[in-house]
Amino acid sequence: MKNIVILISGGGSNMAALVRCAARDQWAKRYGAQVALVVSNKAEARGLDFARAQGIATEVMDHKAFPDRETFDAALGDLIARYDTPEWPALVVLAGFMRILTPAFVERFAGRLTNIHPSLLPAFAGLHTHQRAIDASCKFAGATVHLVTAELDHGPILEQAVVPVLPDDTEATLAARVLTQEHLIYPRAIARLLQRG
Numbered sequence: 001m002k003n004i005v006i007l008i009s010g011g012g013s014n015m016a017a018l019v020r021c022a023a024r025d026q027w028a029k030r031y032g033a034q035v036a037l038v039v040s041n042k043a044e045a046r047g048l049d050f051a052r053a054q055g056i057a058t059e060v061m062d063h064k065a066f067p068d069r070e071t072f073d074a075a076l077g078d079l080i081a082r083y084d085t086p087e088w089p090a091l092v093v094l095a096g097f098m099r100i101l102t103p104a105f106v107e108r109f110a111g112r113l114t115n116i117h118p119s120l121l122p123a124f125a126g127l128h129t130h131q132r133a134i135d136a137s138c139k140f141a142g143a144t145v146h147l148v149t150a151e152l153d154h155g156p157i158l159e160q161a162v163v164p165v166l167p168d169d170t171e172a173t174l175a176a177r178v179l180t181q182e183h184l185i186y187p188r189a190i191a192r193l194l195q196r197g
């Protein structure tokens with residue numbers, strides 16, 4: 001089995017979209033793949049309830065319980081590595097995981113570590129993407145799925161979706177419009193990676 005490990009910090013709607021798509025499109029049958037584990041660095045992440053209700057294994061790894069970023073990332077990496085199989089190292093999917101990862105972690109999972117970012121990268125890496133797009137009078141915004149490299153919110157682009165920025169948009173209305181597209185492109189990008197093997 002190809003194991004997918006999803007990392008979240010909050011609502012987990014992208015994780016839920018992936019889980020739903022995996023079931024609907026029969027990823028187990030089609031690709032021999034399953035969402036095997038959902039990890040959150042926050043115990044109160046709402047996404048954990050969804051994952052548990054789906055019968056998916058969950059783990060909470062509180063970064064505040066670790067002395068530094070390196071130690072946390074090493075422990076997180078070891079947890080994920082338990083889901084490697086002899087034929088296939090686990091695919092690591094960041095879905096609203098609000099932690100900056102160390103170069104050592106990125107290196108360890110290079111080529112099988114993905115992220116979704118709510119902007120049309122390379123524009124607006126970092127936080128507050130929607131407000132920054134509105135402030136810059138952008139006419140279009142969107143979301144990007146990319147492979148993770150050591151530089152924050154960079155790396156080869158796997159999928160993008162574009163939405164219009166409307167004249168009366170607020171950060172919240174734009175974020176909601178972008179999020180609906182995130183839920184389409186993240187599962188599509190992961191399915192492509194699984195297909196490629």
Ligand code: GRF
Nearest residue numbers: 011012013014096116117118
């Ligand atoms: C999404 O907009 C994602 O792109 C960003 O954080 C948000 C997470 O939403 N990195 P959710 O937890 O998947 O609902």
